[in-house]
Amino acid sequence: MTTDETPLTGGNVNAGVVRVGDTVRRPAGPWTPAVHALLAHLHAVGFPGAPRPLGIDAQGREILTFAPGRAAWPERFALLAPERRLARVGRLIRELHDAAASFTPPPDARWRRVLPPYGDEQIVHHDLAPWNLVLPEDGAVDGGGWAFIDWDGAGPGTRLGDLAYAAHGFLPLTPDPAFGHPDRVAAGRLRVLADAYGLDEPERRALVPLLTARTRAMHDFLRDRSAVGEEPWATLWREGHGEIWRRDAGYTEEREALWRAALLD
Incomplete structure (x- = not known):
């Protein structure tokens, strides 16, 4: 599994957002658990148009599936x-x-x-x-x-x-x-x-x-x-x-x- 980090640019608030393999790592905040619960729900009910949460990495960043395109x-x-x-x-x-x-x-x-x-x-x-x-x-x-x-x-x-x-x-x-x-x-x-x-x-x-x-x-x-x-x-x-x-x-x-x-x- 690759551990190389590629910064993701674009948008206005992307500081610290990187791609690692098929995942995205983003700075987490107090809102992250609630957002992850929402994204997990969307995935569970079959909505395909949102990333899936994969937890928190060793650096305290949220992990999401990468959306290709x-x-x-x-x-x-x-x-x-x-x-x-x-x-x-x-x-x-x-x-x-x-x-x-x-x-x-x-x-x-x-x-x-x-x-x-x-x-x-x-x-x-x-x-x-x-x-x-x-x-x-x-x-x-x-x-x-x-x-x-x-x-x-x-x-x-x-x-x-x-x-x-x-x-x-x-x-x-x-x-x-x-x-x-x-x-x-x-x-x-x-x-x-x-x-x-x-x-x-x-x-x-x-x-x-x-x-x-x-x-x-x-x-x-x-x-x-x-x-x-x-x-x-x-x-x-x-x-x-x-x-x-x-x-x-x-x-x-x-x-x-x-x-x-x-x-x-």
Whole structure:
């Protein structure tokens, strides 16, 4: 068995994350036992889109199965633009939420709370986004190999809150010209995501304001964590990530009528 460690890069909070053979080693925290219980449950009920926990190594790091493939962000993000791939994301999120609904957290569970949970309907991921989605190398829609990673932020929340956050990154909901699509394209993608997830009419109405709320919550989180010098959030704030989230929240709020029409008409 190999013991060579290969640092894994990408994302914003990957310090100390390495690959060892077919496993990933990550710094553990007080939340790790609860997260491992969640991941073990997902594996037990047959959800394939998450790593499996393998315990703690001699250095006190958590051990997870390695998800082969490449992250959808940034270089492979374009693979998600076609409707079939975006629909696969919506179905995968629904499958995840359904699988996690039967999970009962340990009585002493501790969670790493980042964003406001907007309720405690069940345990959710809280960071479903292209930077935490692994695709198979060929980007195929059918078959396996699609998996969400980085579960440290999992905890109590709501399905709609989790889906609203995911919509920001996967559509994406941003005026950034680098993505090069008009508002109507984002609206159409929102409909694809909601249809694939299987939202009913009341849920579609409730989702619209959450699109803004979840985006603004990220700005507020970075601002507040930066104010007390907490890393890596302080660095992200200095690099302008807070302004990006603030801008995207304004963009999303100004177009709520468009999102509502796309979801309900």
